[in-house]
Amino acid sequence: xxxxxxxxxxxxxxxxxxxxxxxxxxVFFWPVMDLLIWGFMSIYMMRVTTSVPKMVPMxxxxxxxxxxxxxxxxxxxxxxxxxxxxxxxxxIWAAPIRPIEYVGAGYVVGFMQAFIVVxxxxxxxxxxxxxNILELxxxxxxxxxxLIIMGWSLGLTVTGLFLRFGPPAEALAWAxxxxxxxxxxxxYPVDILPPWMQTLAQITPASHVFEGMRELISTGxxxxxxxxxxxxxxxxxxxxxxxxxKSFYEEARKRGFLAKYAA
Amino acid sequence: MSENETVVEIKxxxxxxxxxxxxxxxxxxxxKGEILGLLGANGAGKxxxxxxxxxxxxxxxGSIRIFGKDFAQSRIEILSRMNFGSxxxxxxxxxxxxxxLRVFAEIYSVDxxxxxxxxxxxxxxxxxxxxxxxxxxxxxxxTRLNLCKALLNKPDLLLLDEPTASLDPDQADKVxxxxxxxxxxxxxxxINTSHNMIDVHELCDRILFMQTGTVxxxxxxxxxxxxxxxxxLEEVFIMIARQNSNSPxxxxxx
Numbered sequence: 001x002x003x004x005x006x007x008x009x010x011x012x013x014x015x016x017x018x019x020x021x022x023x024x025x026x027v028f029f030w031p032v033m034d035l036l037i038w039g040f041m042s043i044y045m046m047r048v049t050t051s052v053p054k055m056v057p058m059x060x061x062x063x064x065x066x067x068x069x070x071x072x073x074x075x076x077x078x079x080x081x082x083x084x085x086x087x088x089x090x091x092i093w094a095a096p097i098r099p100i101e102y103v104g105a106g107y108v109v110g111f112m113q114a115f116i117v118v119x120x121x122x123x124x125x126x127x128x129x130x131x132n133i134l135e136l137x138x139x140x141x142x143x144x145x146x147l148i149i150m151g152w153s154l155g156l157t158v159t160g161l162f163l164r165f166g167p168p169a170e171a172l173a174w175a176x177x178x179x180x181x182x183x184x185x186x187x188y189p190v191d192i193l194p195p196w197m198q199t200l201a202q203i204t205p206a207s208h209v210f211e212g213m214r215e216l217i218s219t220g221x222x223x224x225x226x227x228x229x230x231x232x233x234x235x236x237x238x239x240x241x242x243x244x245x246k247s248f249y250e251e252a253r254k255r256g257f258l259a260k261y262a263a
Numbered sequence: 264m265s266e267n268e269t270v271v272e273i274k275x276x277x278x279x280x281x282x283x284x285x286x287x288x289x290x291x292x293x294x295k296g297e298i299l300g301l302l303g304a305n306g307a308g309k310x311x312x313x314x315x316x317x318x319x320x321x322x323x324x325g326s327i328r329i330f331g332k333d334f335a336q337s338r339i340e341i342l343s344r345m346n347f348g349s350x351x352x353x354x355x356x357x358x359x360x361x362x363x364l365r366v367f368a369e370i371y372s373v374d375x376x377x378x379x380x381x382x383x384x385x386x387x388x389x390x391x392x393x394x395x396x397x398x399x400x401x402x403x404x405x406t407r408l409n410l411c412k413a414l415l416n417k418p419d420l421l422l423l424d425e426p427t428a429s430l431d432p433d434q435a436d437k438v439x440x441x442x443x444x445x446x447x448x449x450x451x452x453x454i455n456t457s458h459n460m461i462d463v464h465e466l467c468d469r470i471l472f473m474q475t476g477t478v479x480x481x482x483x484x485x486x487x488x489x490x491x492x493x494x495x496l497e498e499v500f501i502m503i504a505r506q507n508s509n510s511p512x513x514x515x516x517x
Contacts (some may be wrong), residue, residue: 002339008369012355015366019357019396086355091412094317095370096342253321256280259314 001104005097009105013079026074031067031117032124038063038187039129057217059187060131062210064121066186068114069147069154069206070177075113076106076155077173080162084261093258099249103159107152114148139216143209146230150205153234153241154180160241160248166261185210205233268295269331270420270452271316276325278311278476285311287476289325293420298446298453300467302496304504308476309456313422316454317347329420343371348413349424350406356398360389360408363397364415371416383411386441402429410438414445423455427462439465460496470496472503479503 017023042059080102083089092102122133133140154176161169183197184206190198201207212226252258271293278286286308293299301309314320315327318334318341327333329341354363361380368376384390387407392400400408406429413421426442427435439462446453457463463470464484472480472487480487480503484496491499 002372004372005370008366011369012358012366015358015362016355082355086357087351087353088355090317090319090347090349090352091354091367091409093319094342094345094347095367096339096372097370098339250321253319256278256311256314256320259310259319 001101005101006105006108009102010108013109016082027113027116028120031121034063034067035121035124054217056129057131058214060125060129061133061136061213061217062186064118064133065143065147065213067117067121068144069151071114071117072110072148072151073154073177074173075110076152077158079106079109080159081170081173089261103156106155110152110155111148136216139222142227143213146205146209146234149234149238153237156241156245160245163252163257164248166257180204180206183207189214203233205230270295272328274326276315276327277323278315278320279323284476289478291471293452293454295452296450297469298455298467300463300470301454301456301473302463302470302500303473307473309473313424313456316422344418345420346413346416346418347422348410348426350426350428351424352409353405354397354408354412358397359394360397361393364411367412368415373415379415383414387411403431403434406430417449419451421451421453423453425457427459442466460500464496474503
């Protein structure tokens with residue numbers, strides 16, 4: 001891997017972000033709106049019922065961590081779509097760039113954006129709700145890492161689908177996280193889901209992250225099973241995503257889609 | 264690399280899409296320092312050929328060797344020594360001119376990037392626009408910027424897709440002179456597809472006329488005009504495109 005190439009692609013994305021108001025909204029506006037709505041709703045819920053102790057920190061942590069997965073996935077996809085939209089695809093794919101460098105750059109910017117989002121939302125959570133996300137301690141880093149990796153896997157798979165199916169697959173860049181949200185048990189425990197959805201939740205890394213997070217907030221401890229399950233599933237899905245991407249990339253070259261979508 | 268060294272060697276190259284051949288049994292080579300023109304009407308297979316040379320499309324059969332290597336083993340090494348410029352491709356529009364060139368200089372691992380960028384911007388008369396947003400450039404300026412990108416790494420092989428389309432005659436003439444000058448000084452090889460017969464006549468040492476994916480004539484511009492008993496390449500082009508020629512035998516200067 002040539003890190004100079006990765007640096008160049010990251011630099012390109014940072015230039016794009018610095019010139020595009022909508023990208024700033026992705027980092028600052030939507031996450032903040034999420035935080036405000038879910039935060040105030042959880043305060044209201046605490047007023048009408050106290051049956052779920054620590055609901056406020058649970059929901060606030062959940063919305064902050066959900067944004068980690070969402071941003072990591074979305075940035076990987078949008079970095080690719082930027083090249084399609086600006087008709088820069090041929091310049092990129094005809095350059096000495098390995099697919100792993102291209103994807104790696106998307107991962108780096110995904111990490112950067114998710115990190116900034118956590119910092120911004122964490123500060124605002126302290127300001128509006130007197131909640132300190134750092135109370136999660138070192139576990140925060142483990143939860144963050146697992147969600148980042150799941151976001152990367154989804155982003156890589158969706159990018160592969162763009163290569164294979166072209167513009168009709170673009171909507172997936174925004175839709176895919178929400179397909180996984182119900183079984184990720186972001187805002188509620190897995191056991192309230194119907195049995196068949198519980199089965200799906202068990203094989204979703206994010207559900208273990210959010211279950212672990214709730215356990216940590218309510219008891220102060222997190223069952224290591226959740227960590228091992230999330231890490232194991234993430235490794236499995238990342239391998240599957242990489243295989244799918246490679247297969248879609250080769251298929252796109254065979255069918256001429258790389259050149260076609262670039263035109 | 265000696266003057267007679269083969270830079271590009273294509274043998275029996277074919278590409279089939281859904282049962283139809285875009286390129287069929289194409290063979291040619293390009294020597295070091297040679298400028299080869301690919302001519303043909305729309306759908307003749309020129310762009311598919313260029314895309315296969317850039318490893319964007321996998322051939323159905325046949326082989327491509329560039330600098331004596333093939334893409335399966337040496338993709339990055341080959342692409343590092345090549346570059347590509349097209350009037351129909353753009354650099355990210357919301358980046359400044361200088362930023363786009365910085366990004367590609369890094370991608371191509373250009374060591375003296377700052378000096379090289381300044382030199383190319385000056386050469387293509389874009390220095391005064393370096394801090395402008397790329398999206399605000401005229402189409403002619405964007406084409407020249409793309410050529411700057413294409414020359415950043417001092418390529419040994421340059422692929423050009425209609426490099427002077429969207430340029431006014433004055434700029435087109437300047438660009439042709441720049442390409443010729445750089446080619447003579449550096450000895451780079453060039454494959455140039457164009458519909459502009461002045462480009463082809465002035466730039467190309469040898470021309471391949473393509474039709475429905477195959478080469479139907481090749482030689483120097485004069486040889487081709489003589490064979491088709493025509494006064495200009497444009498006449499030959501129209502004749503071939505309308506398929507009203509008597510299909511003379513292929514000329515080969517190999």
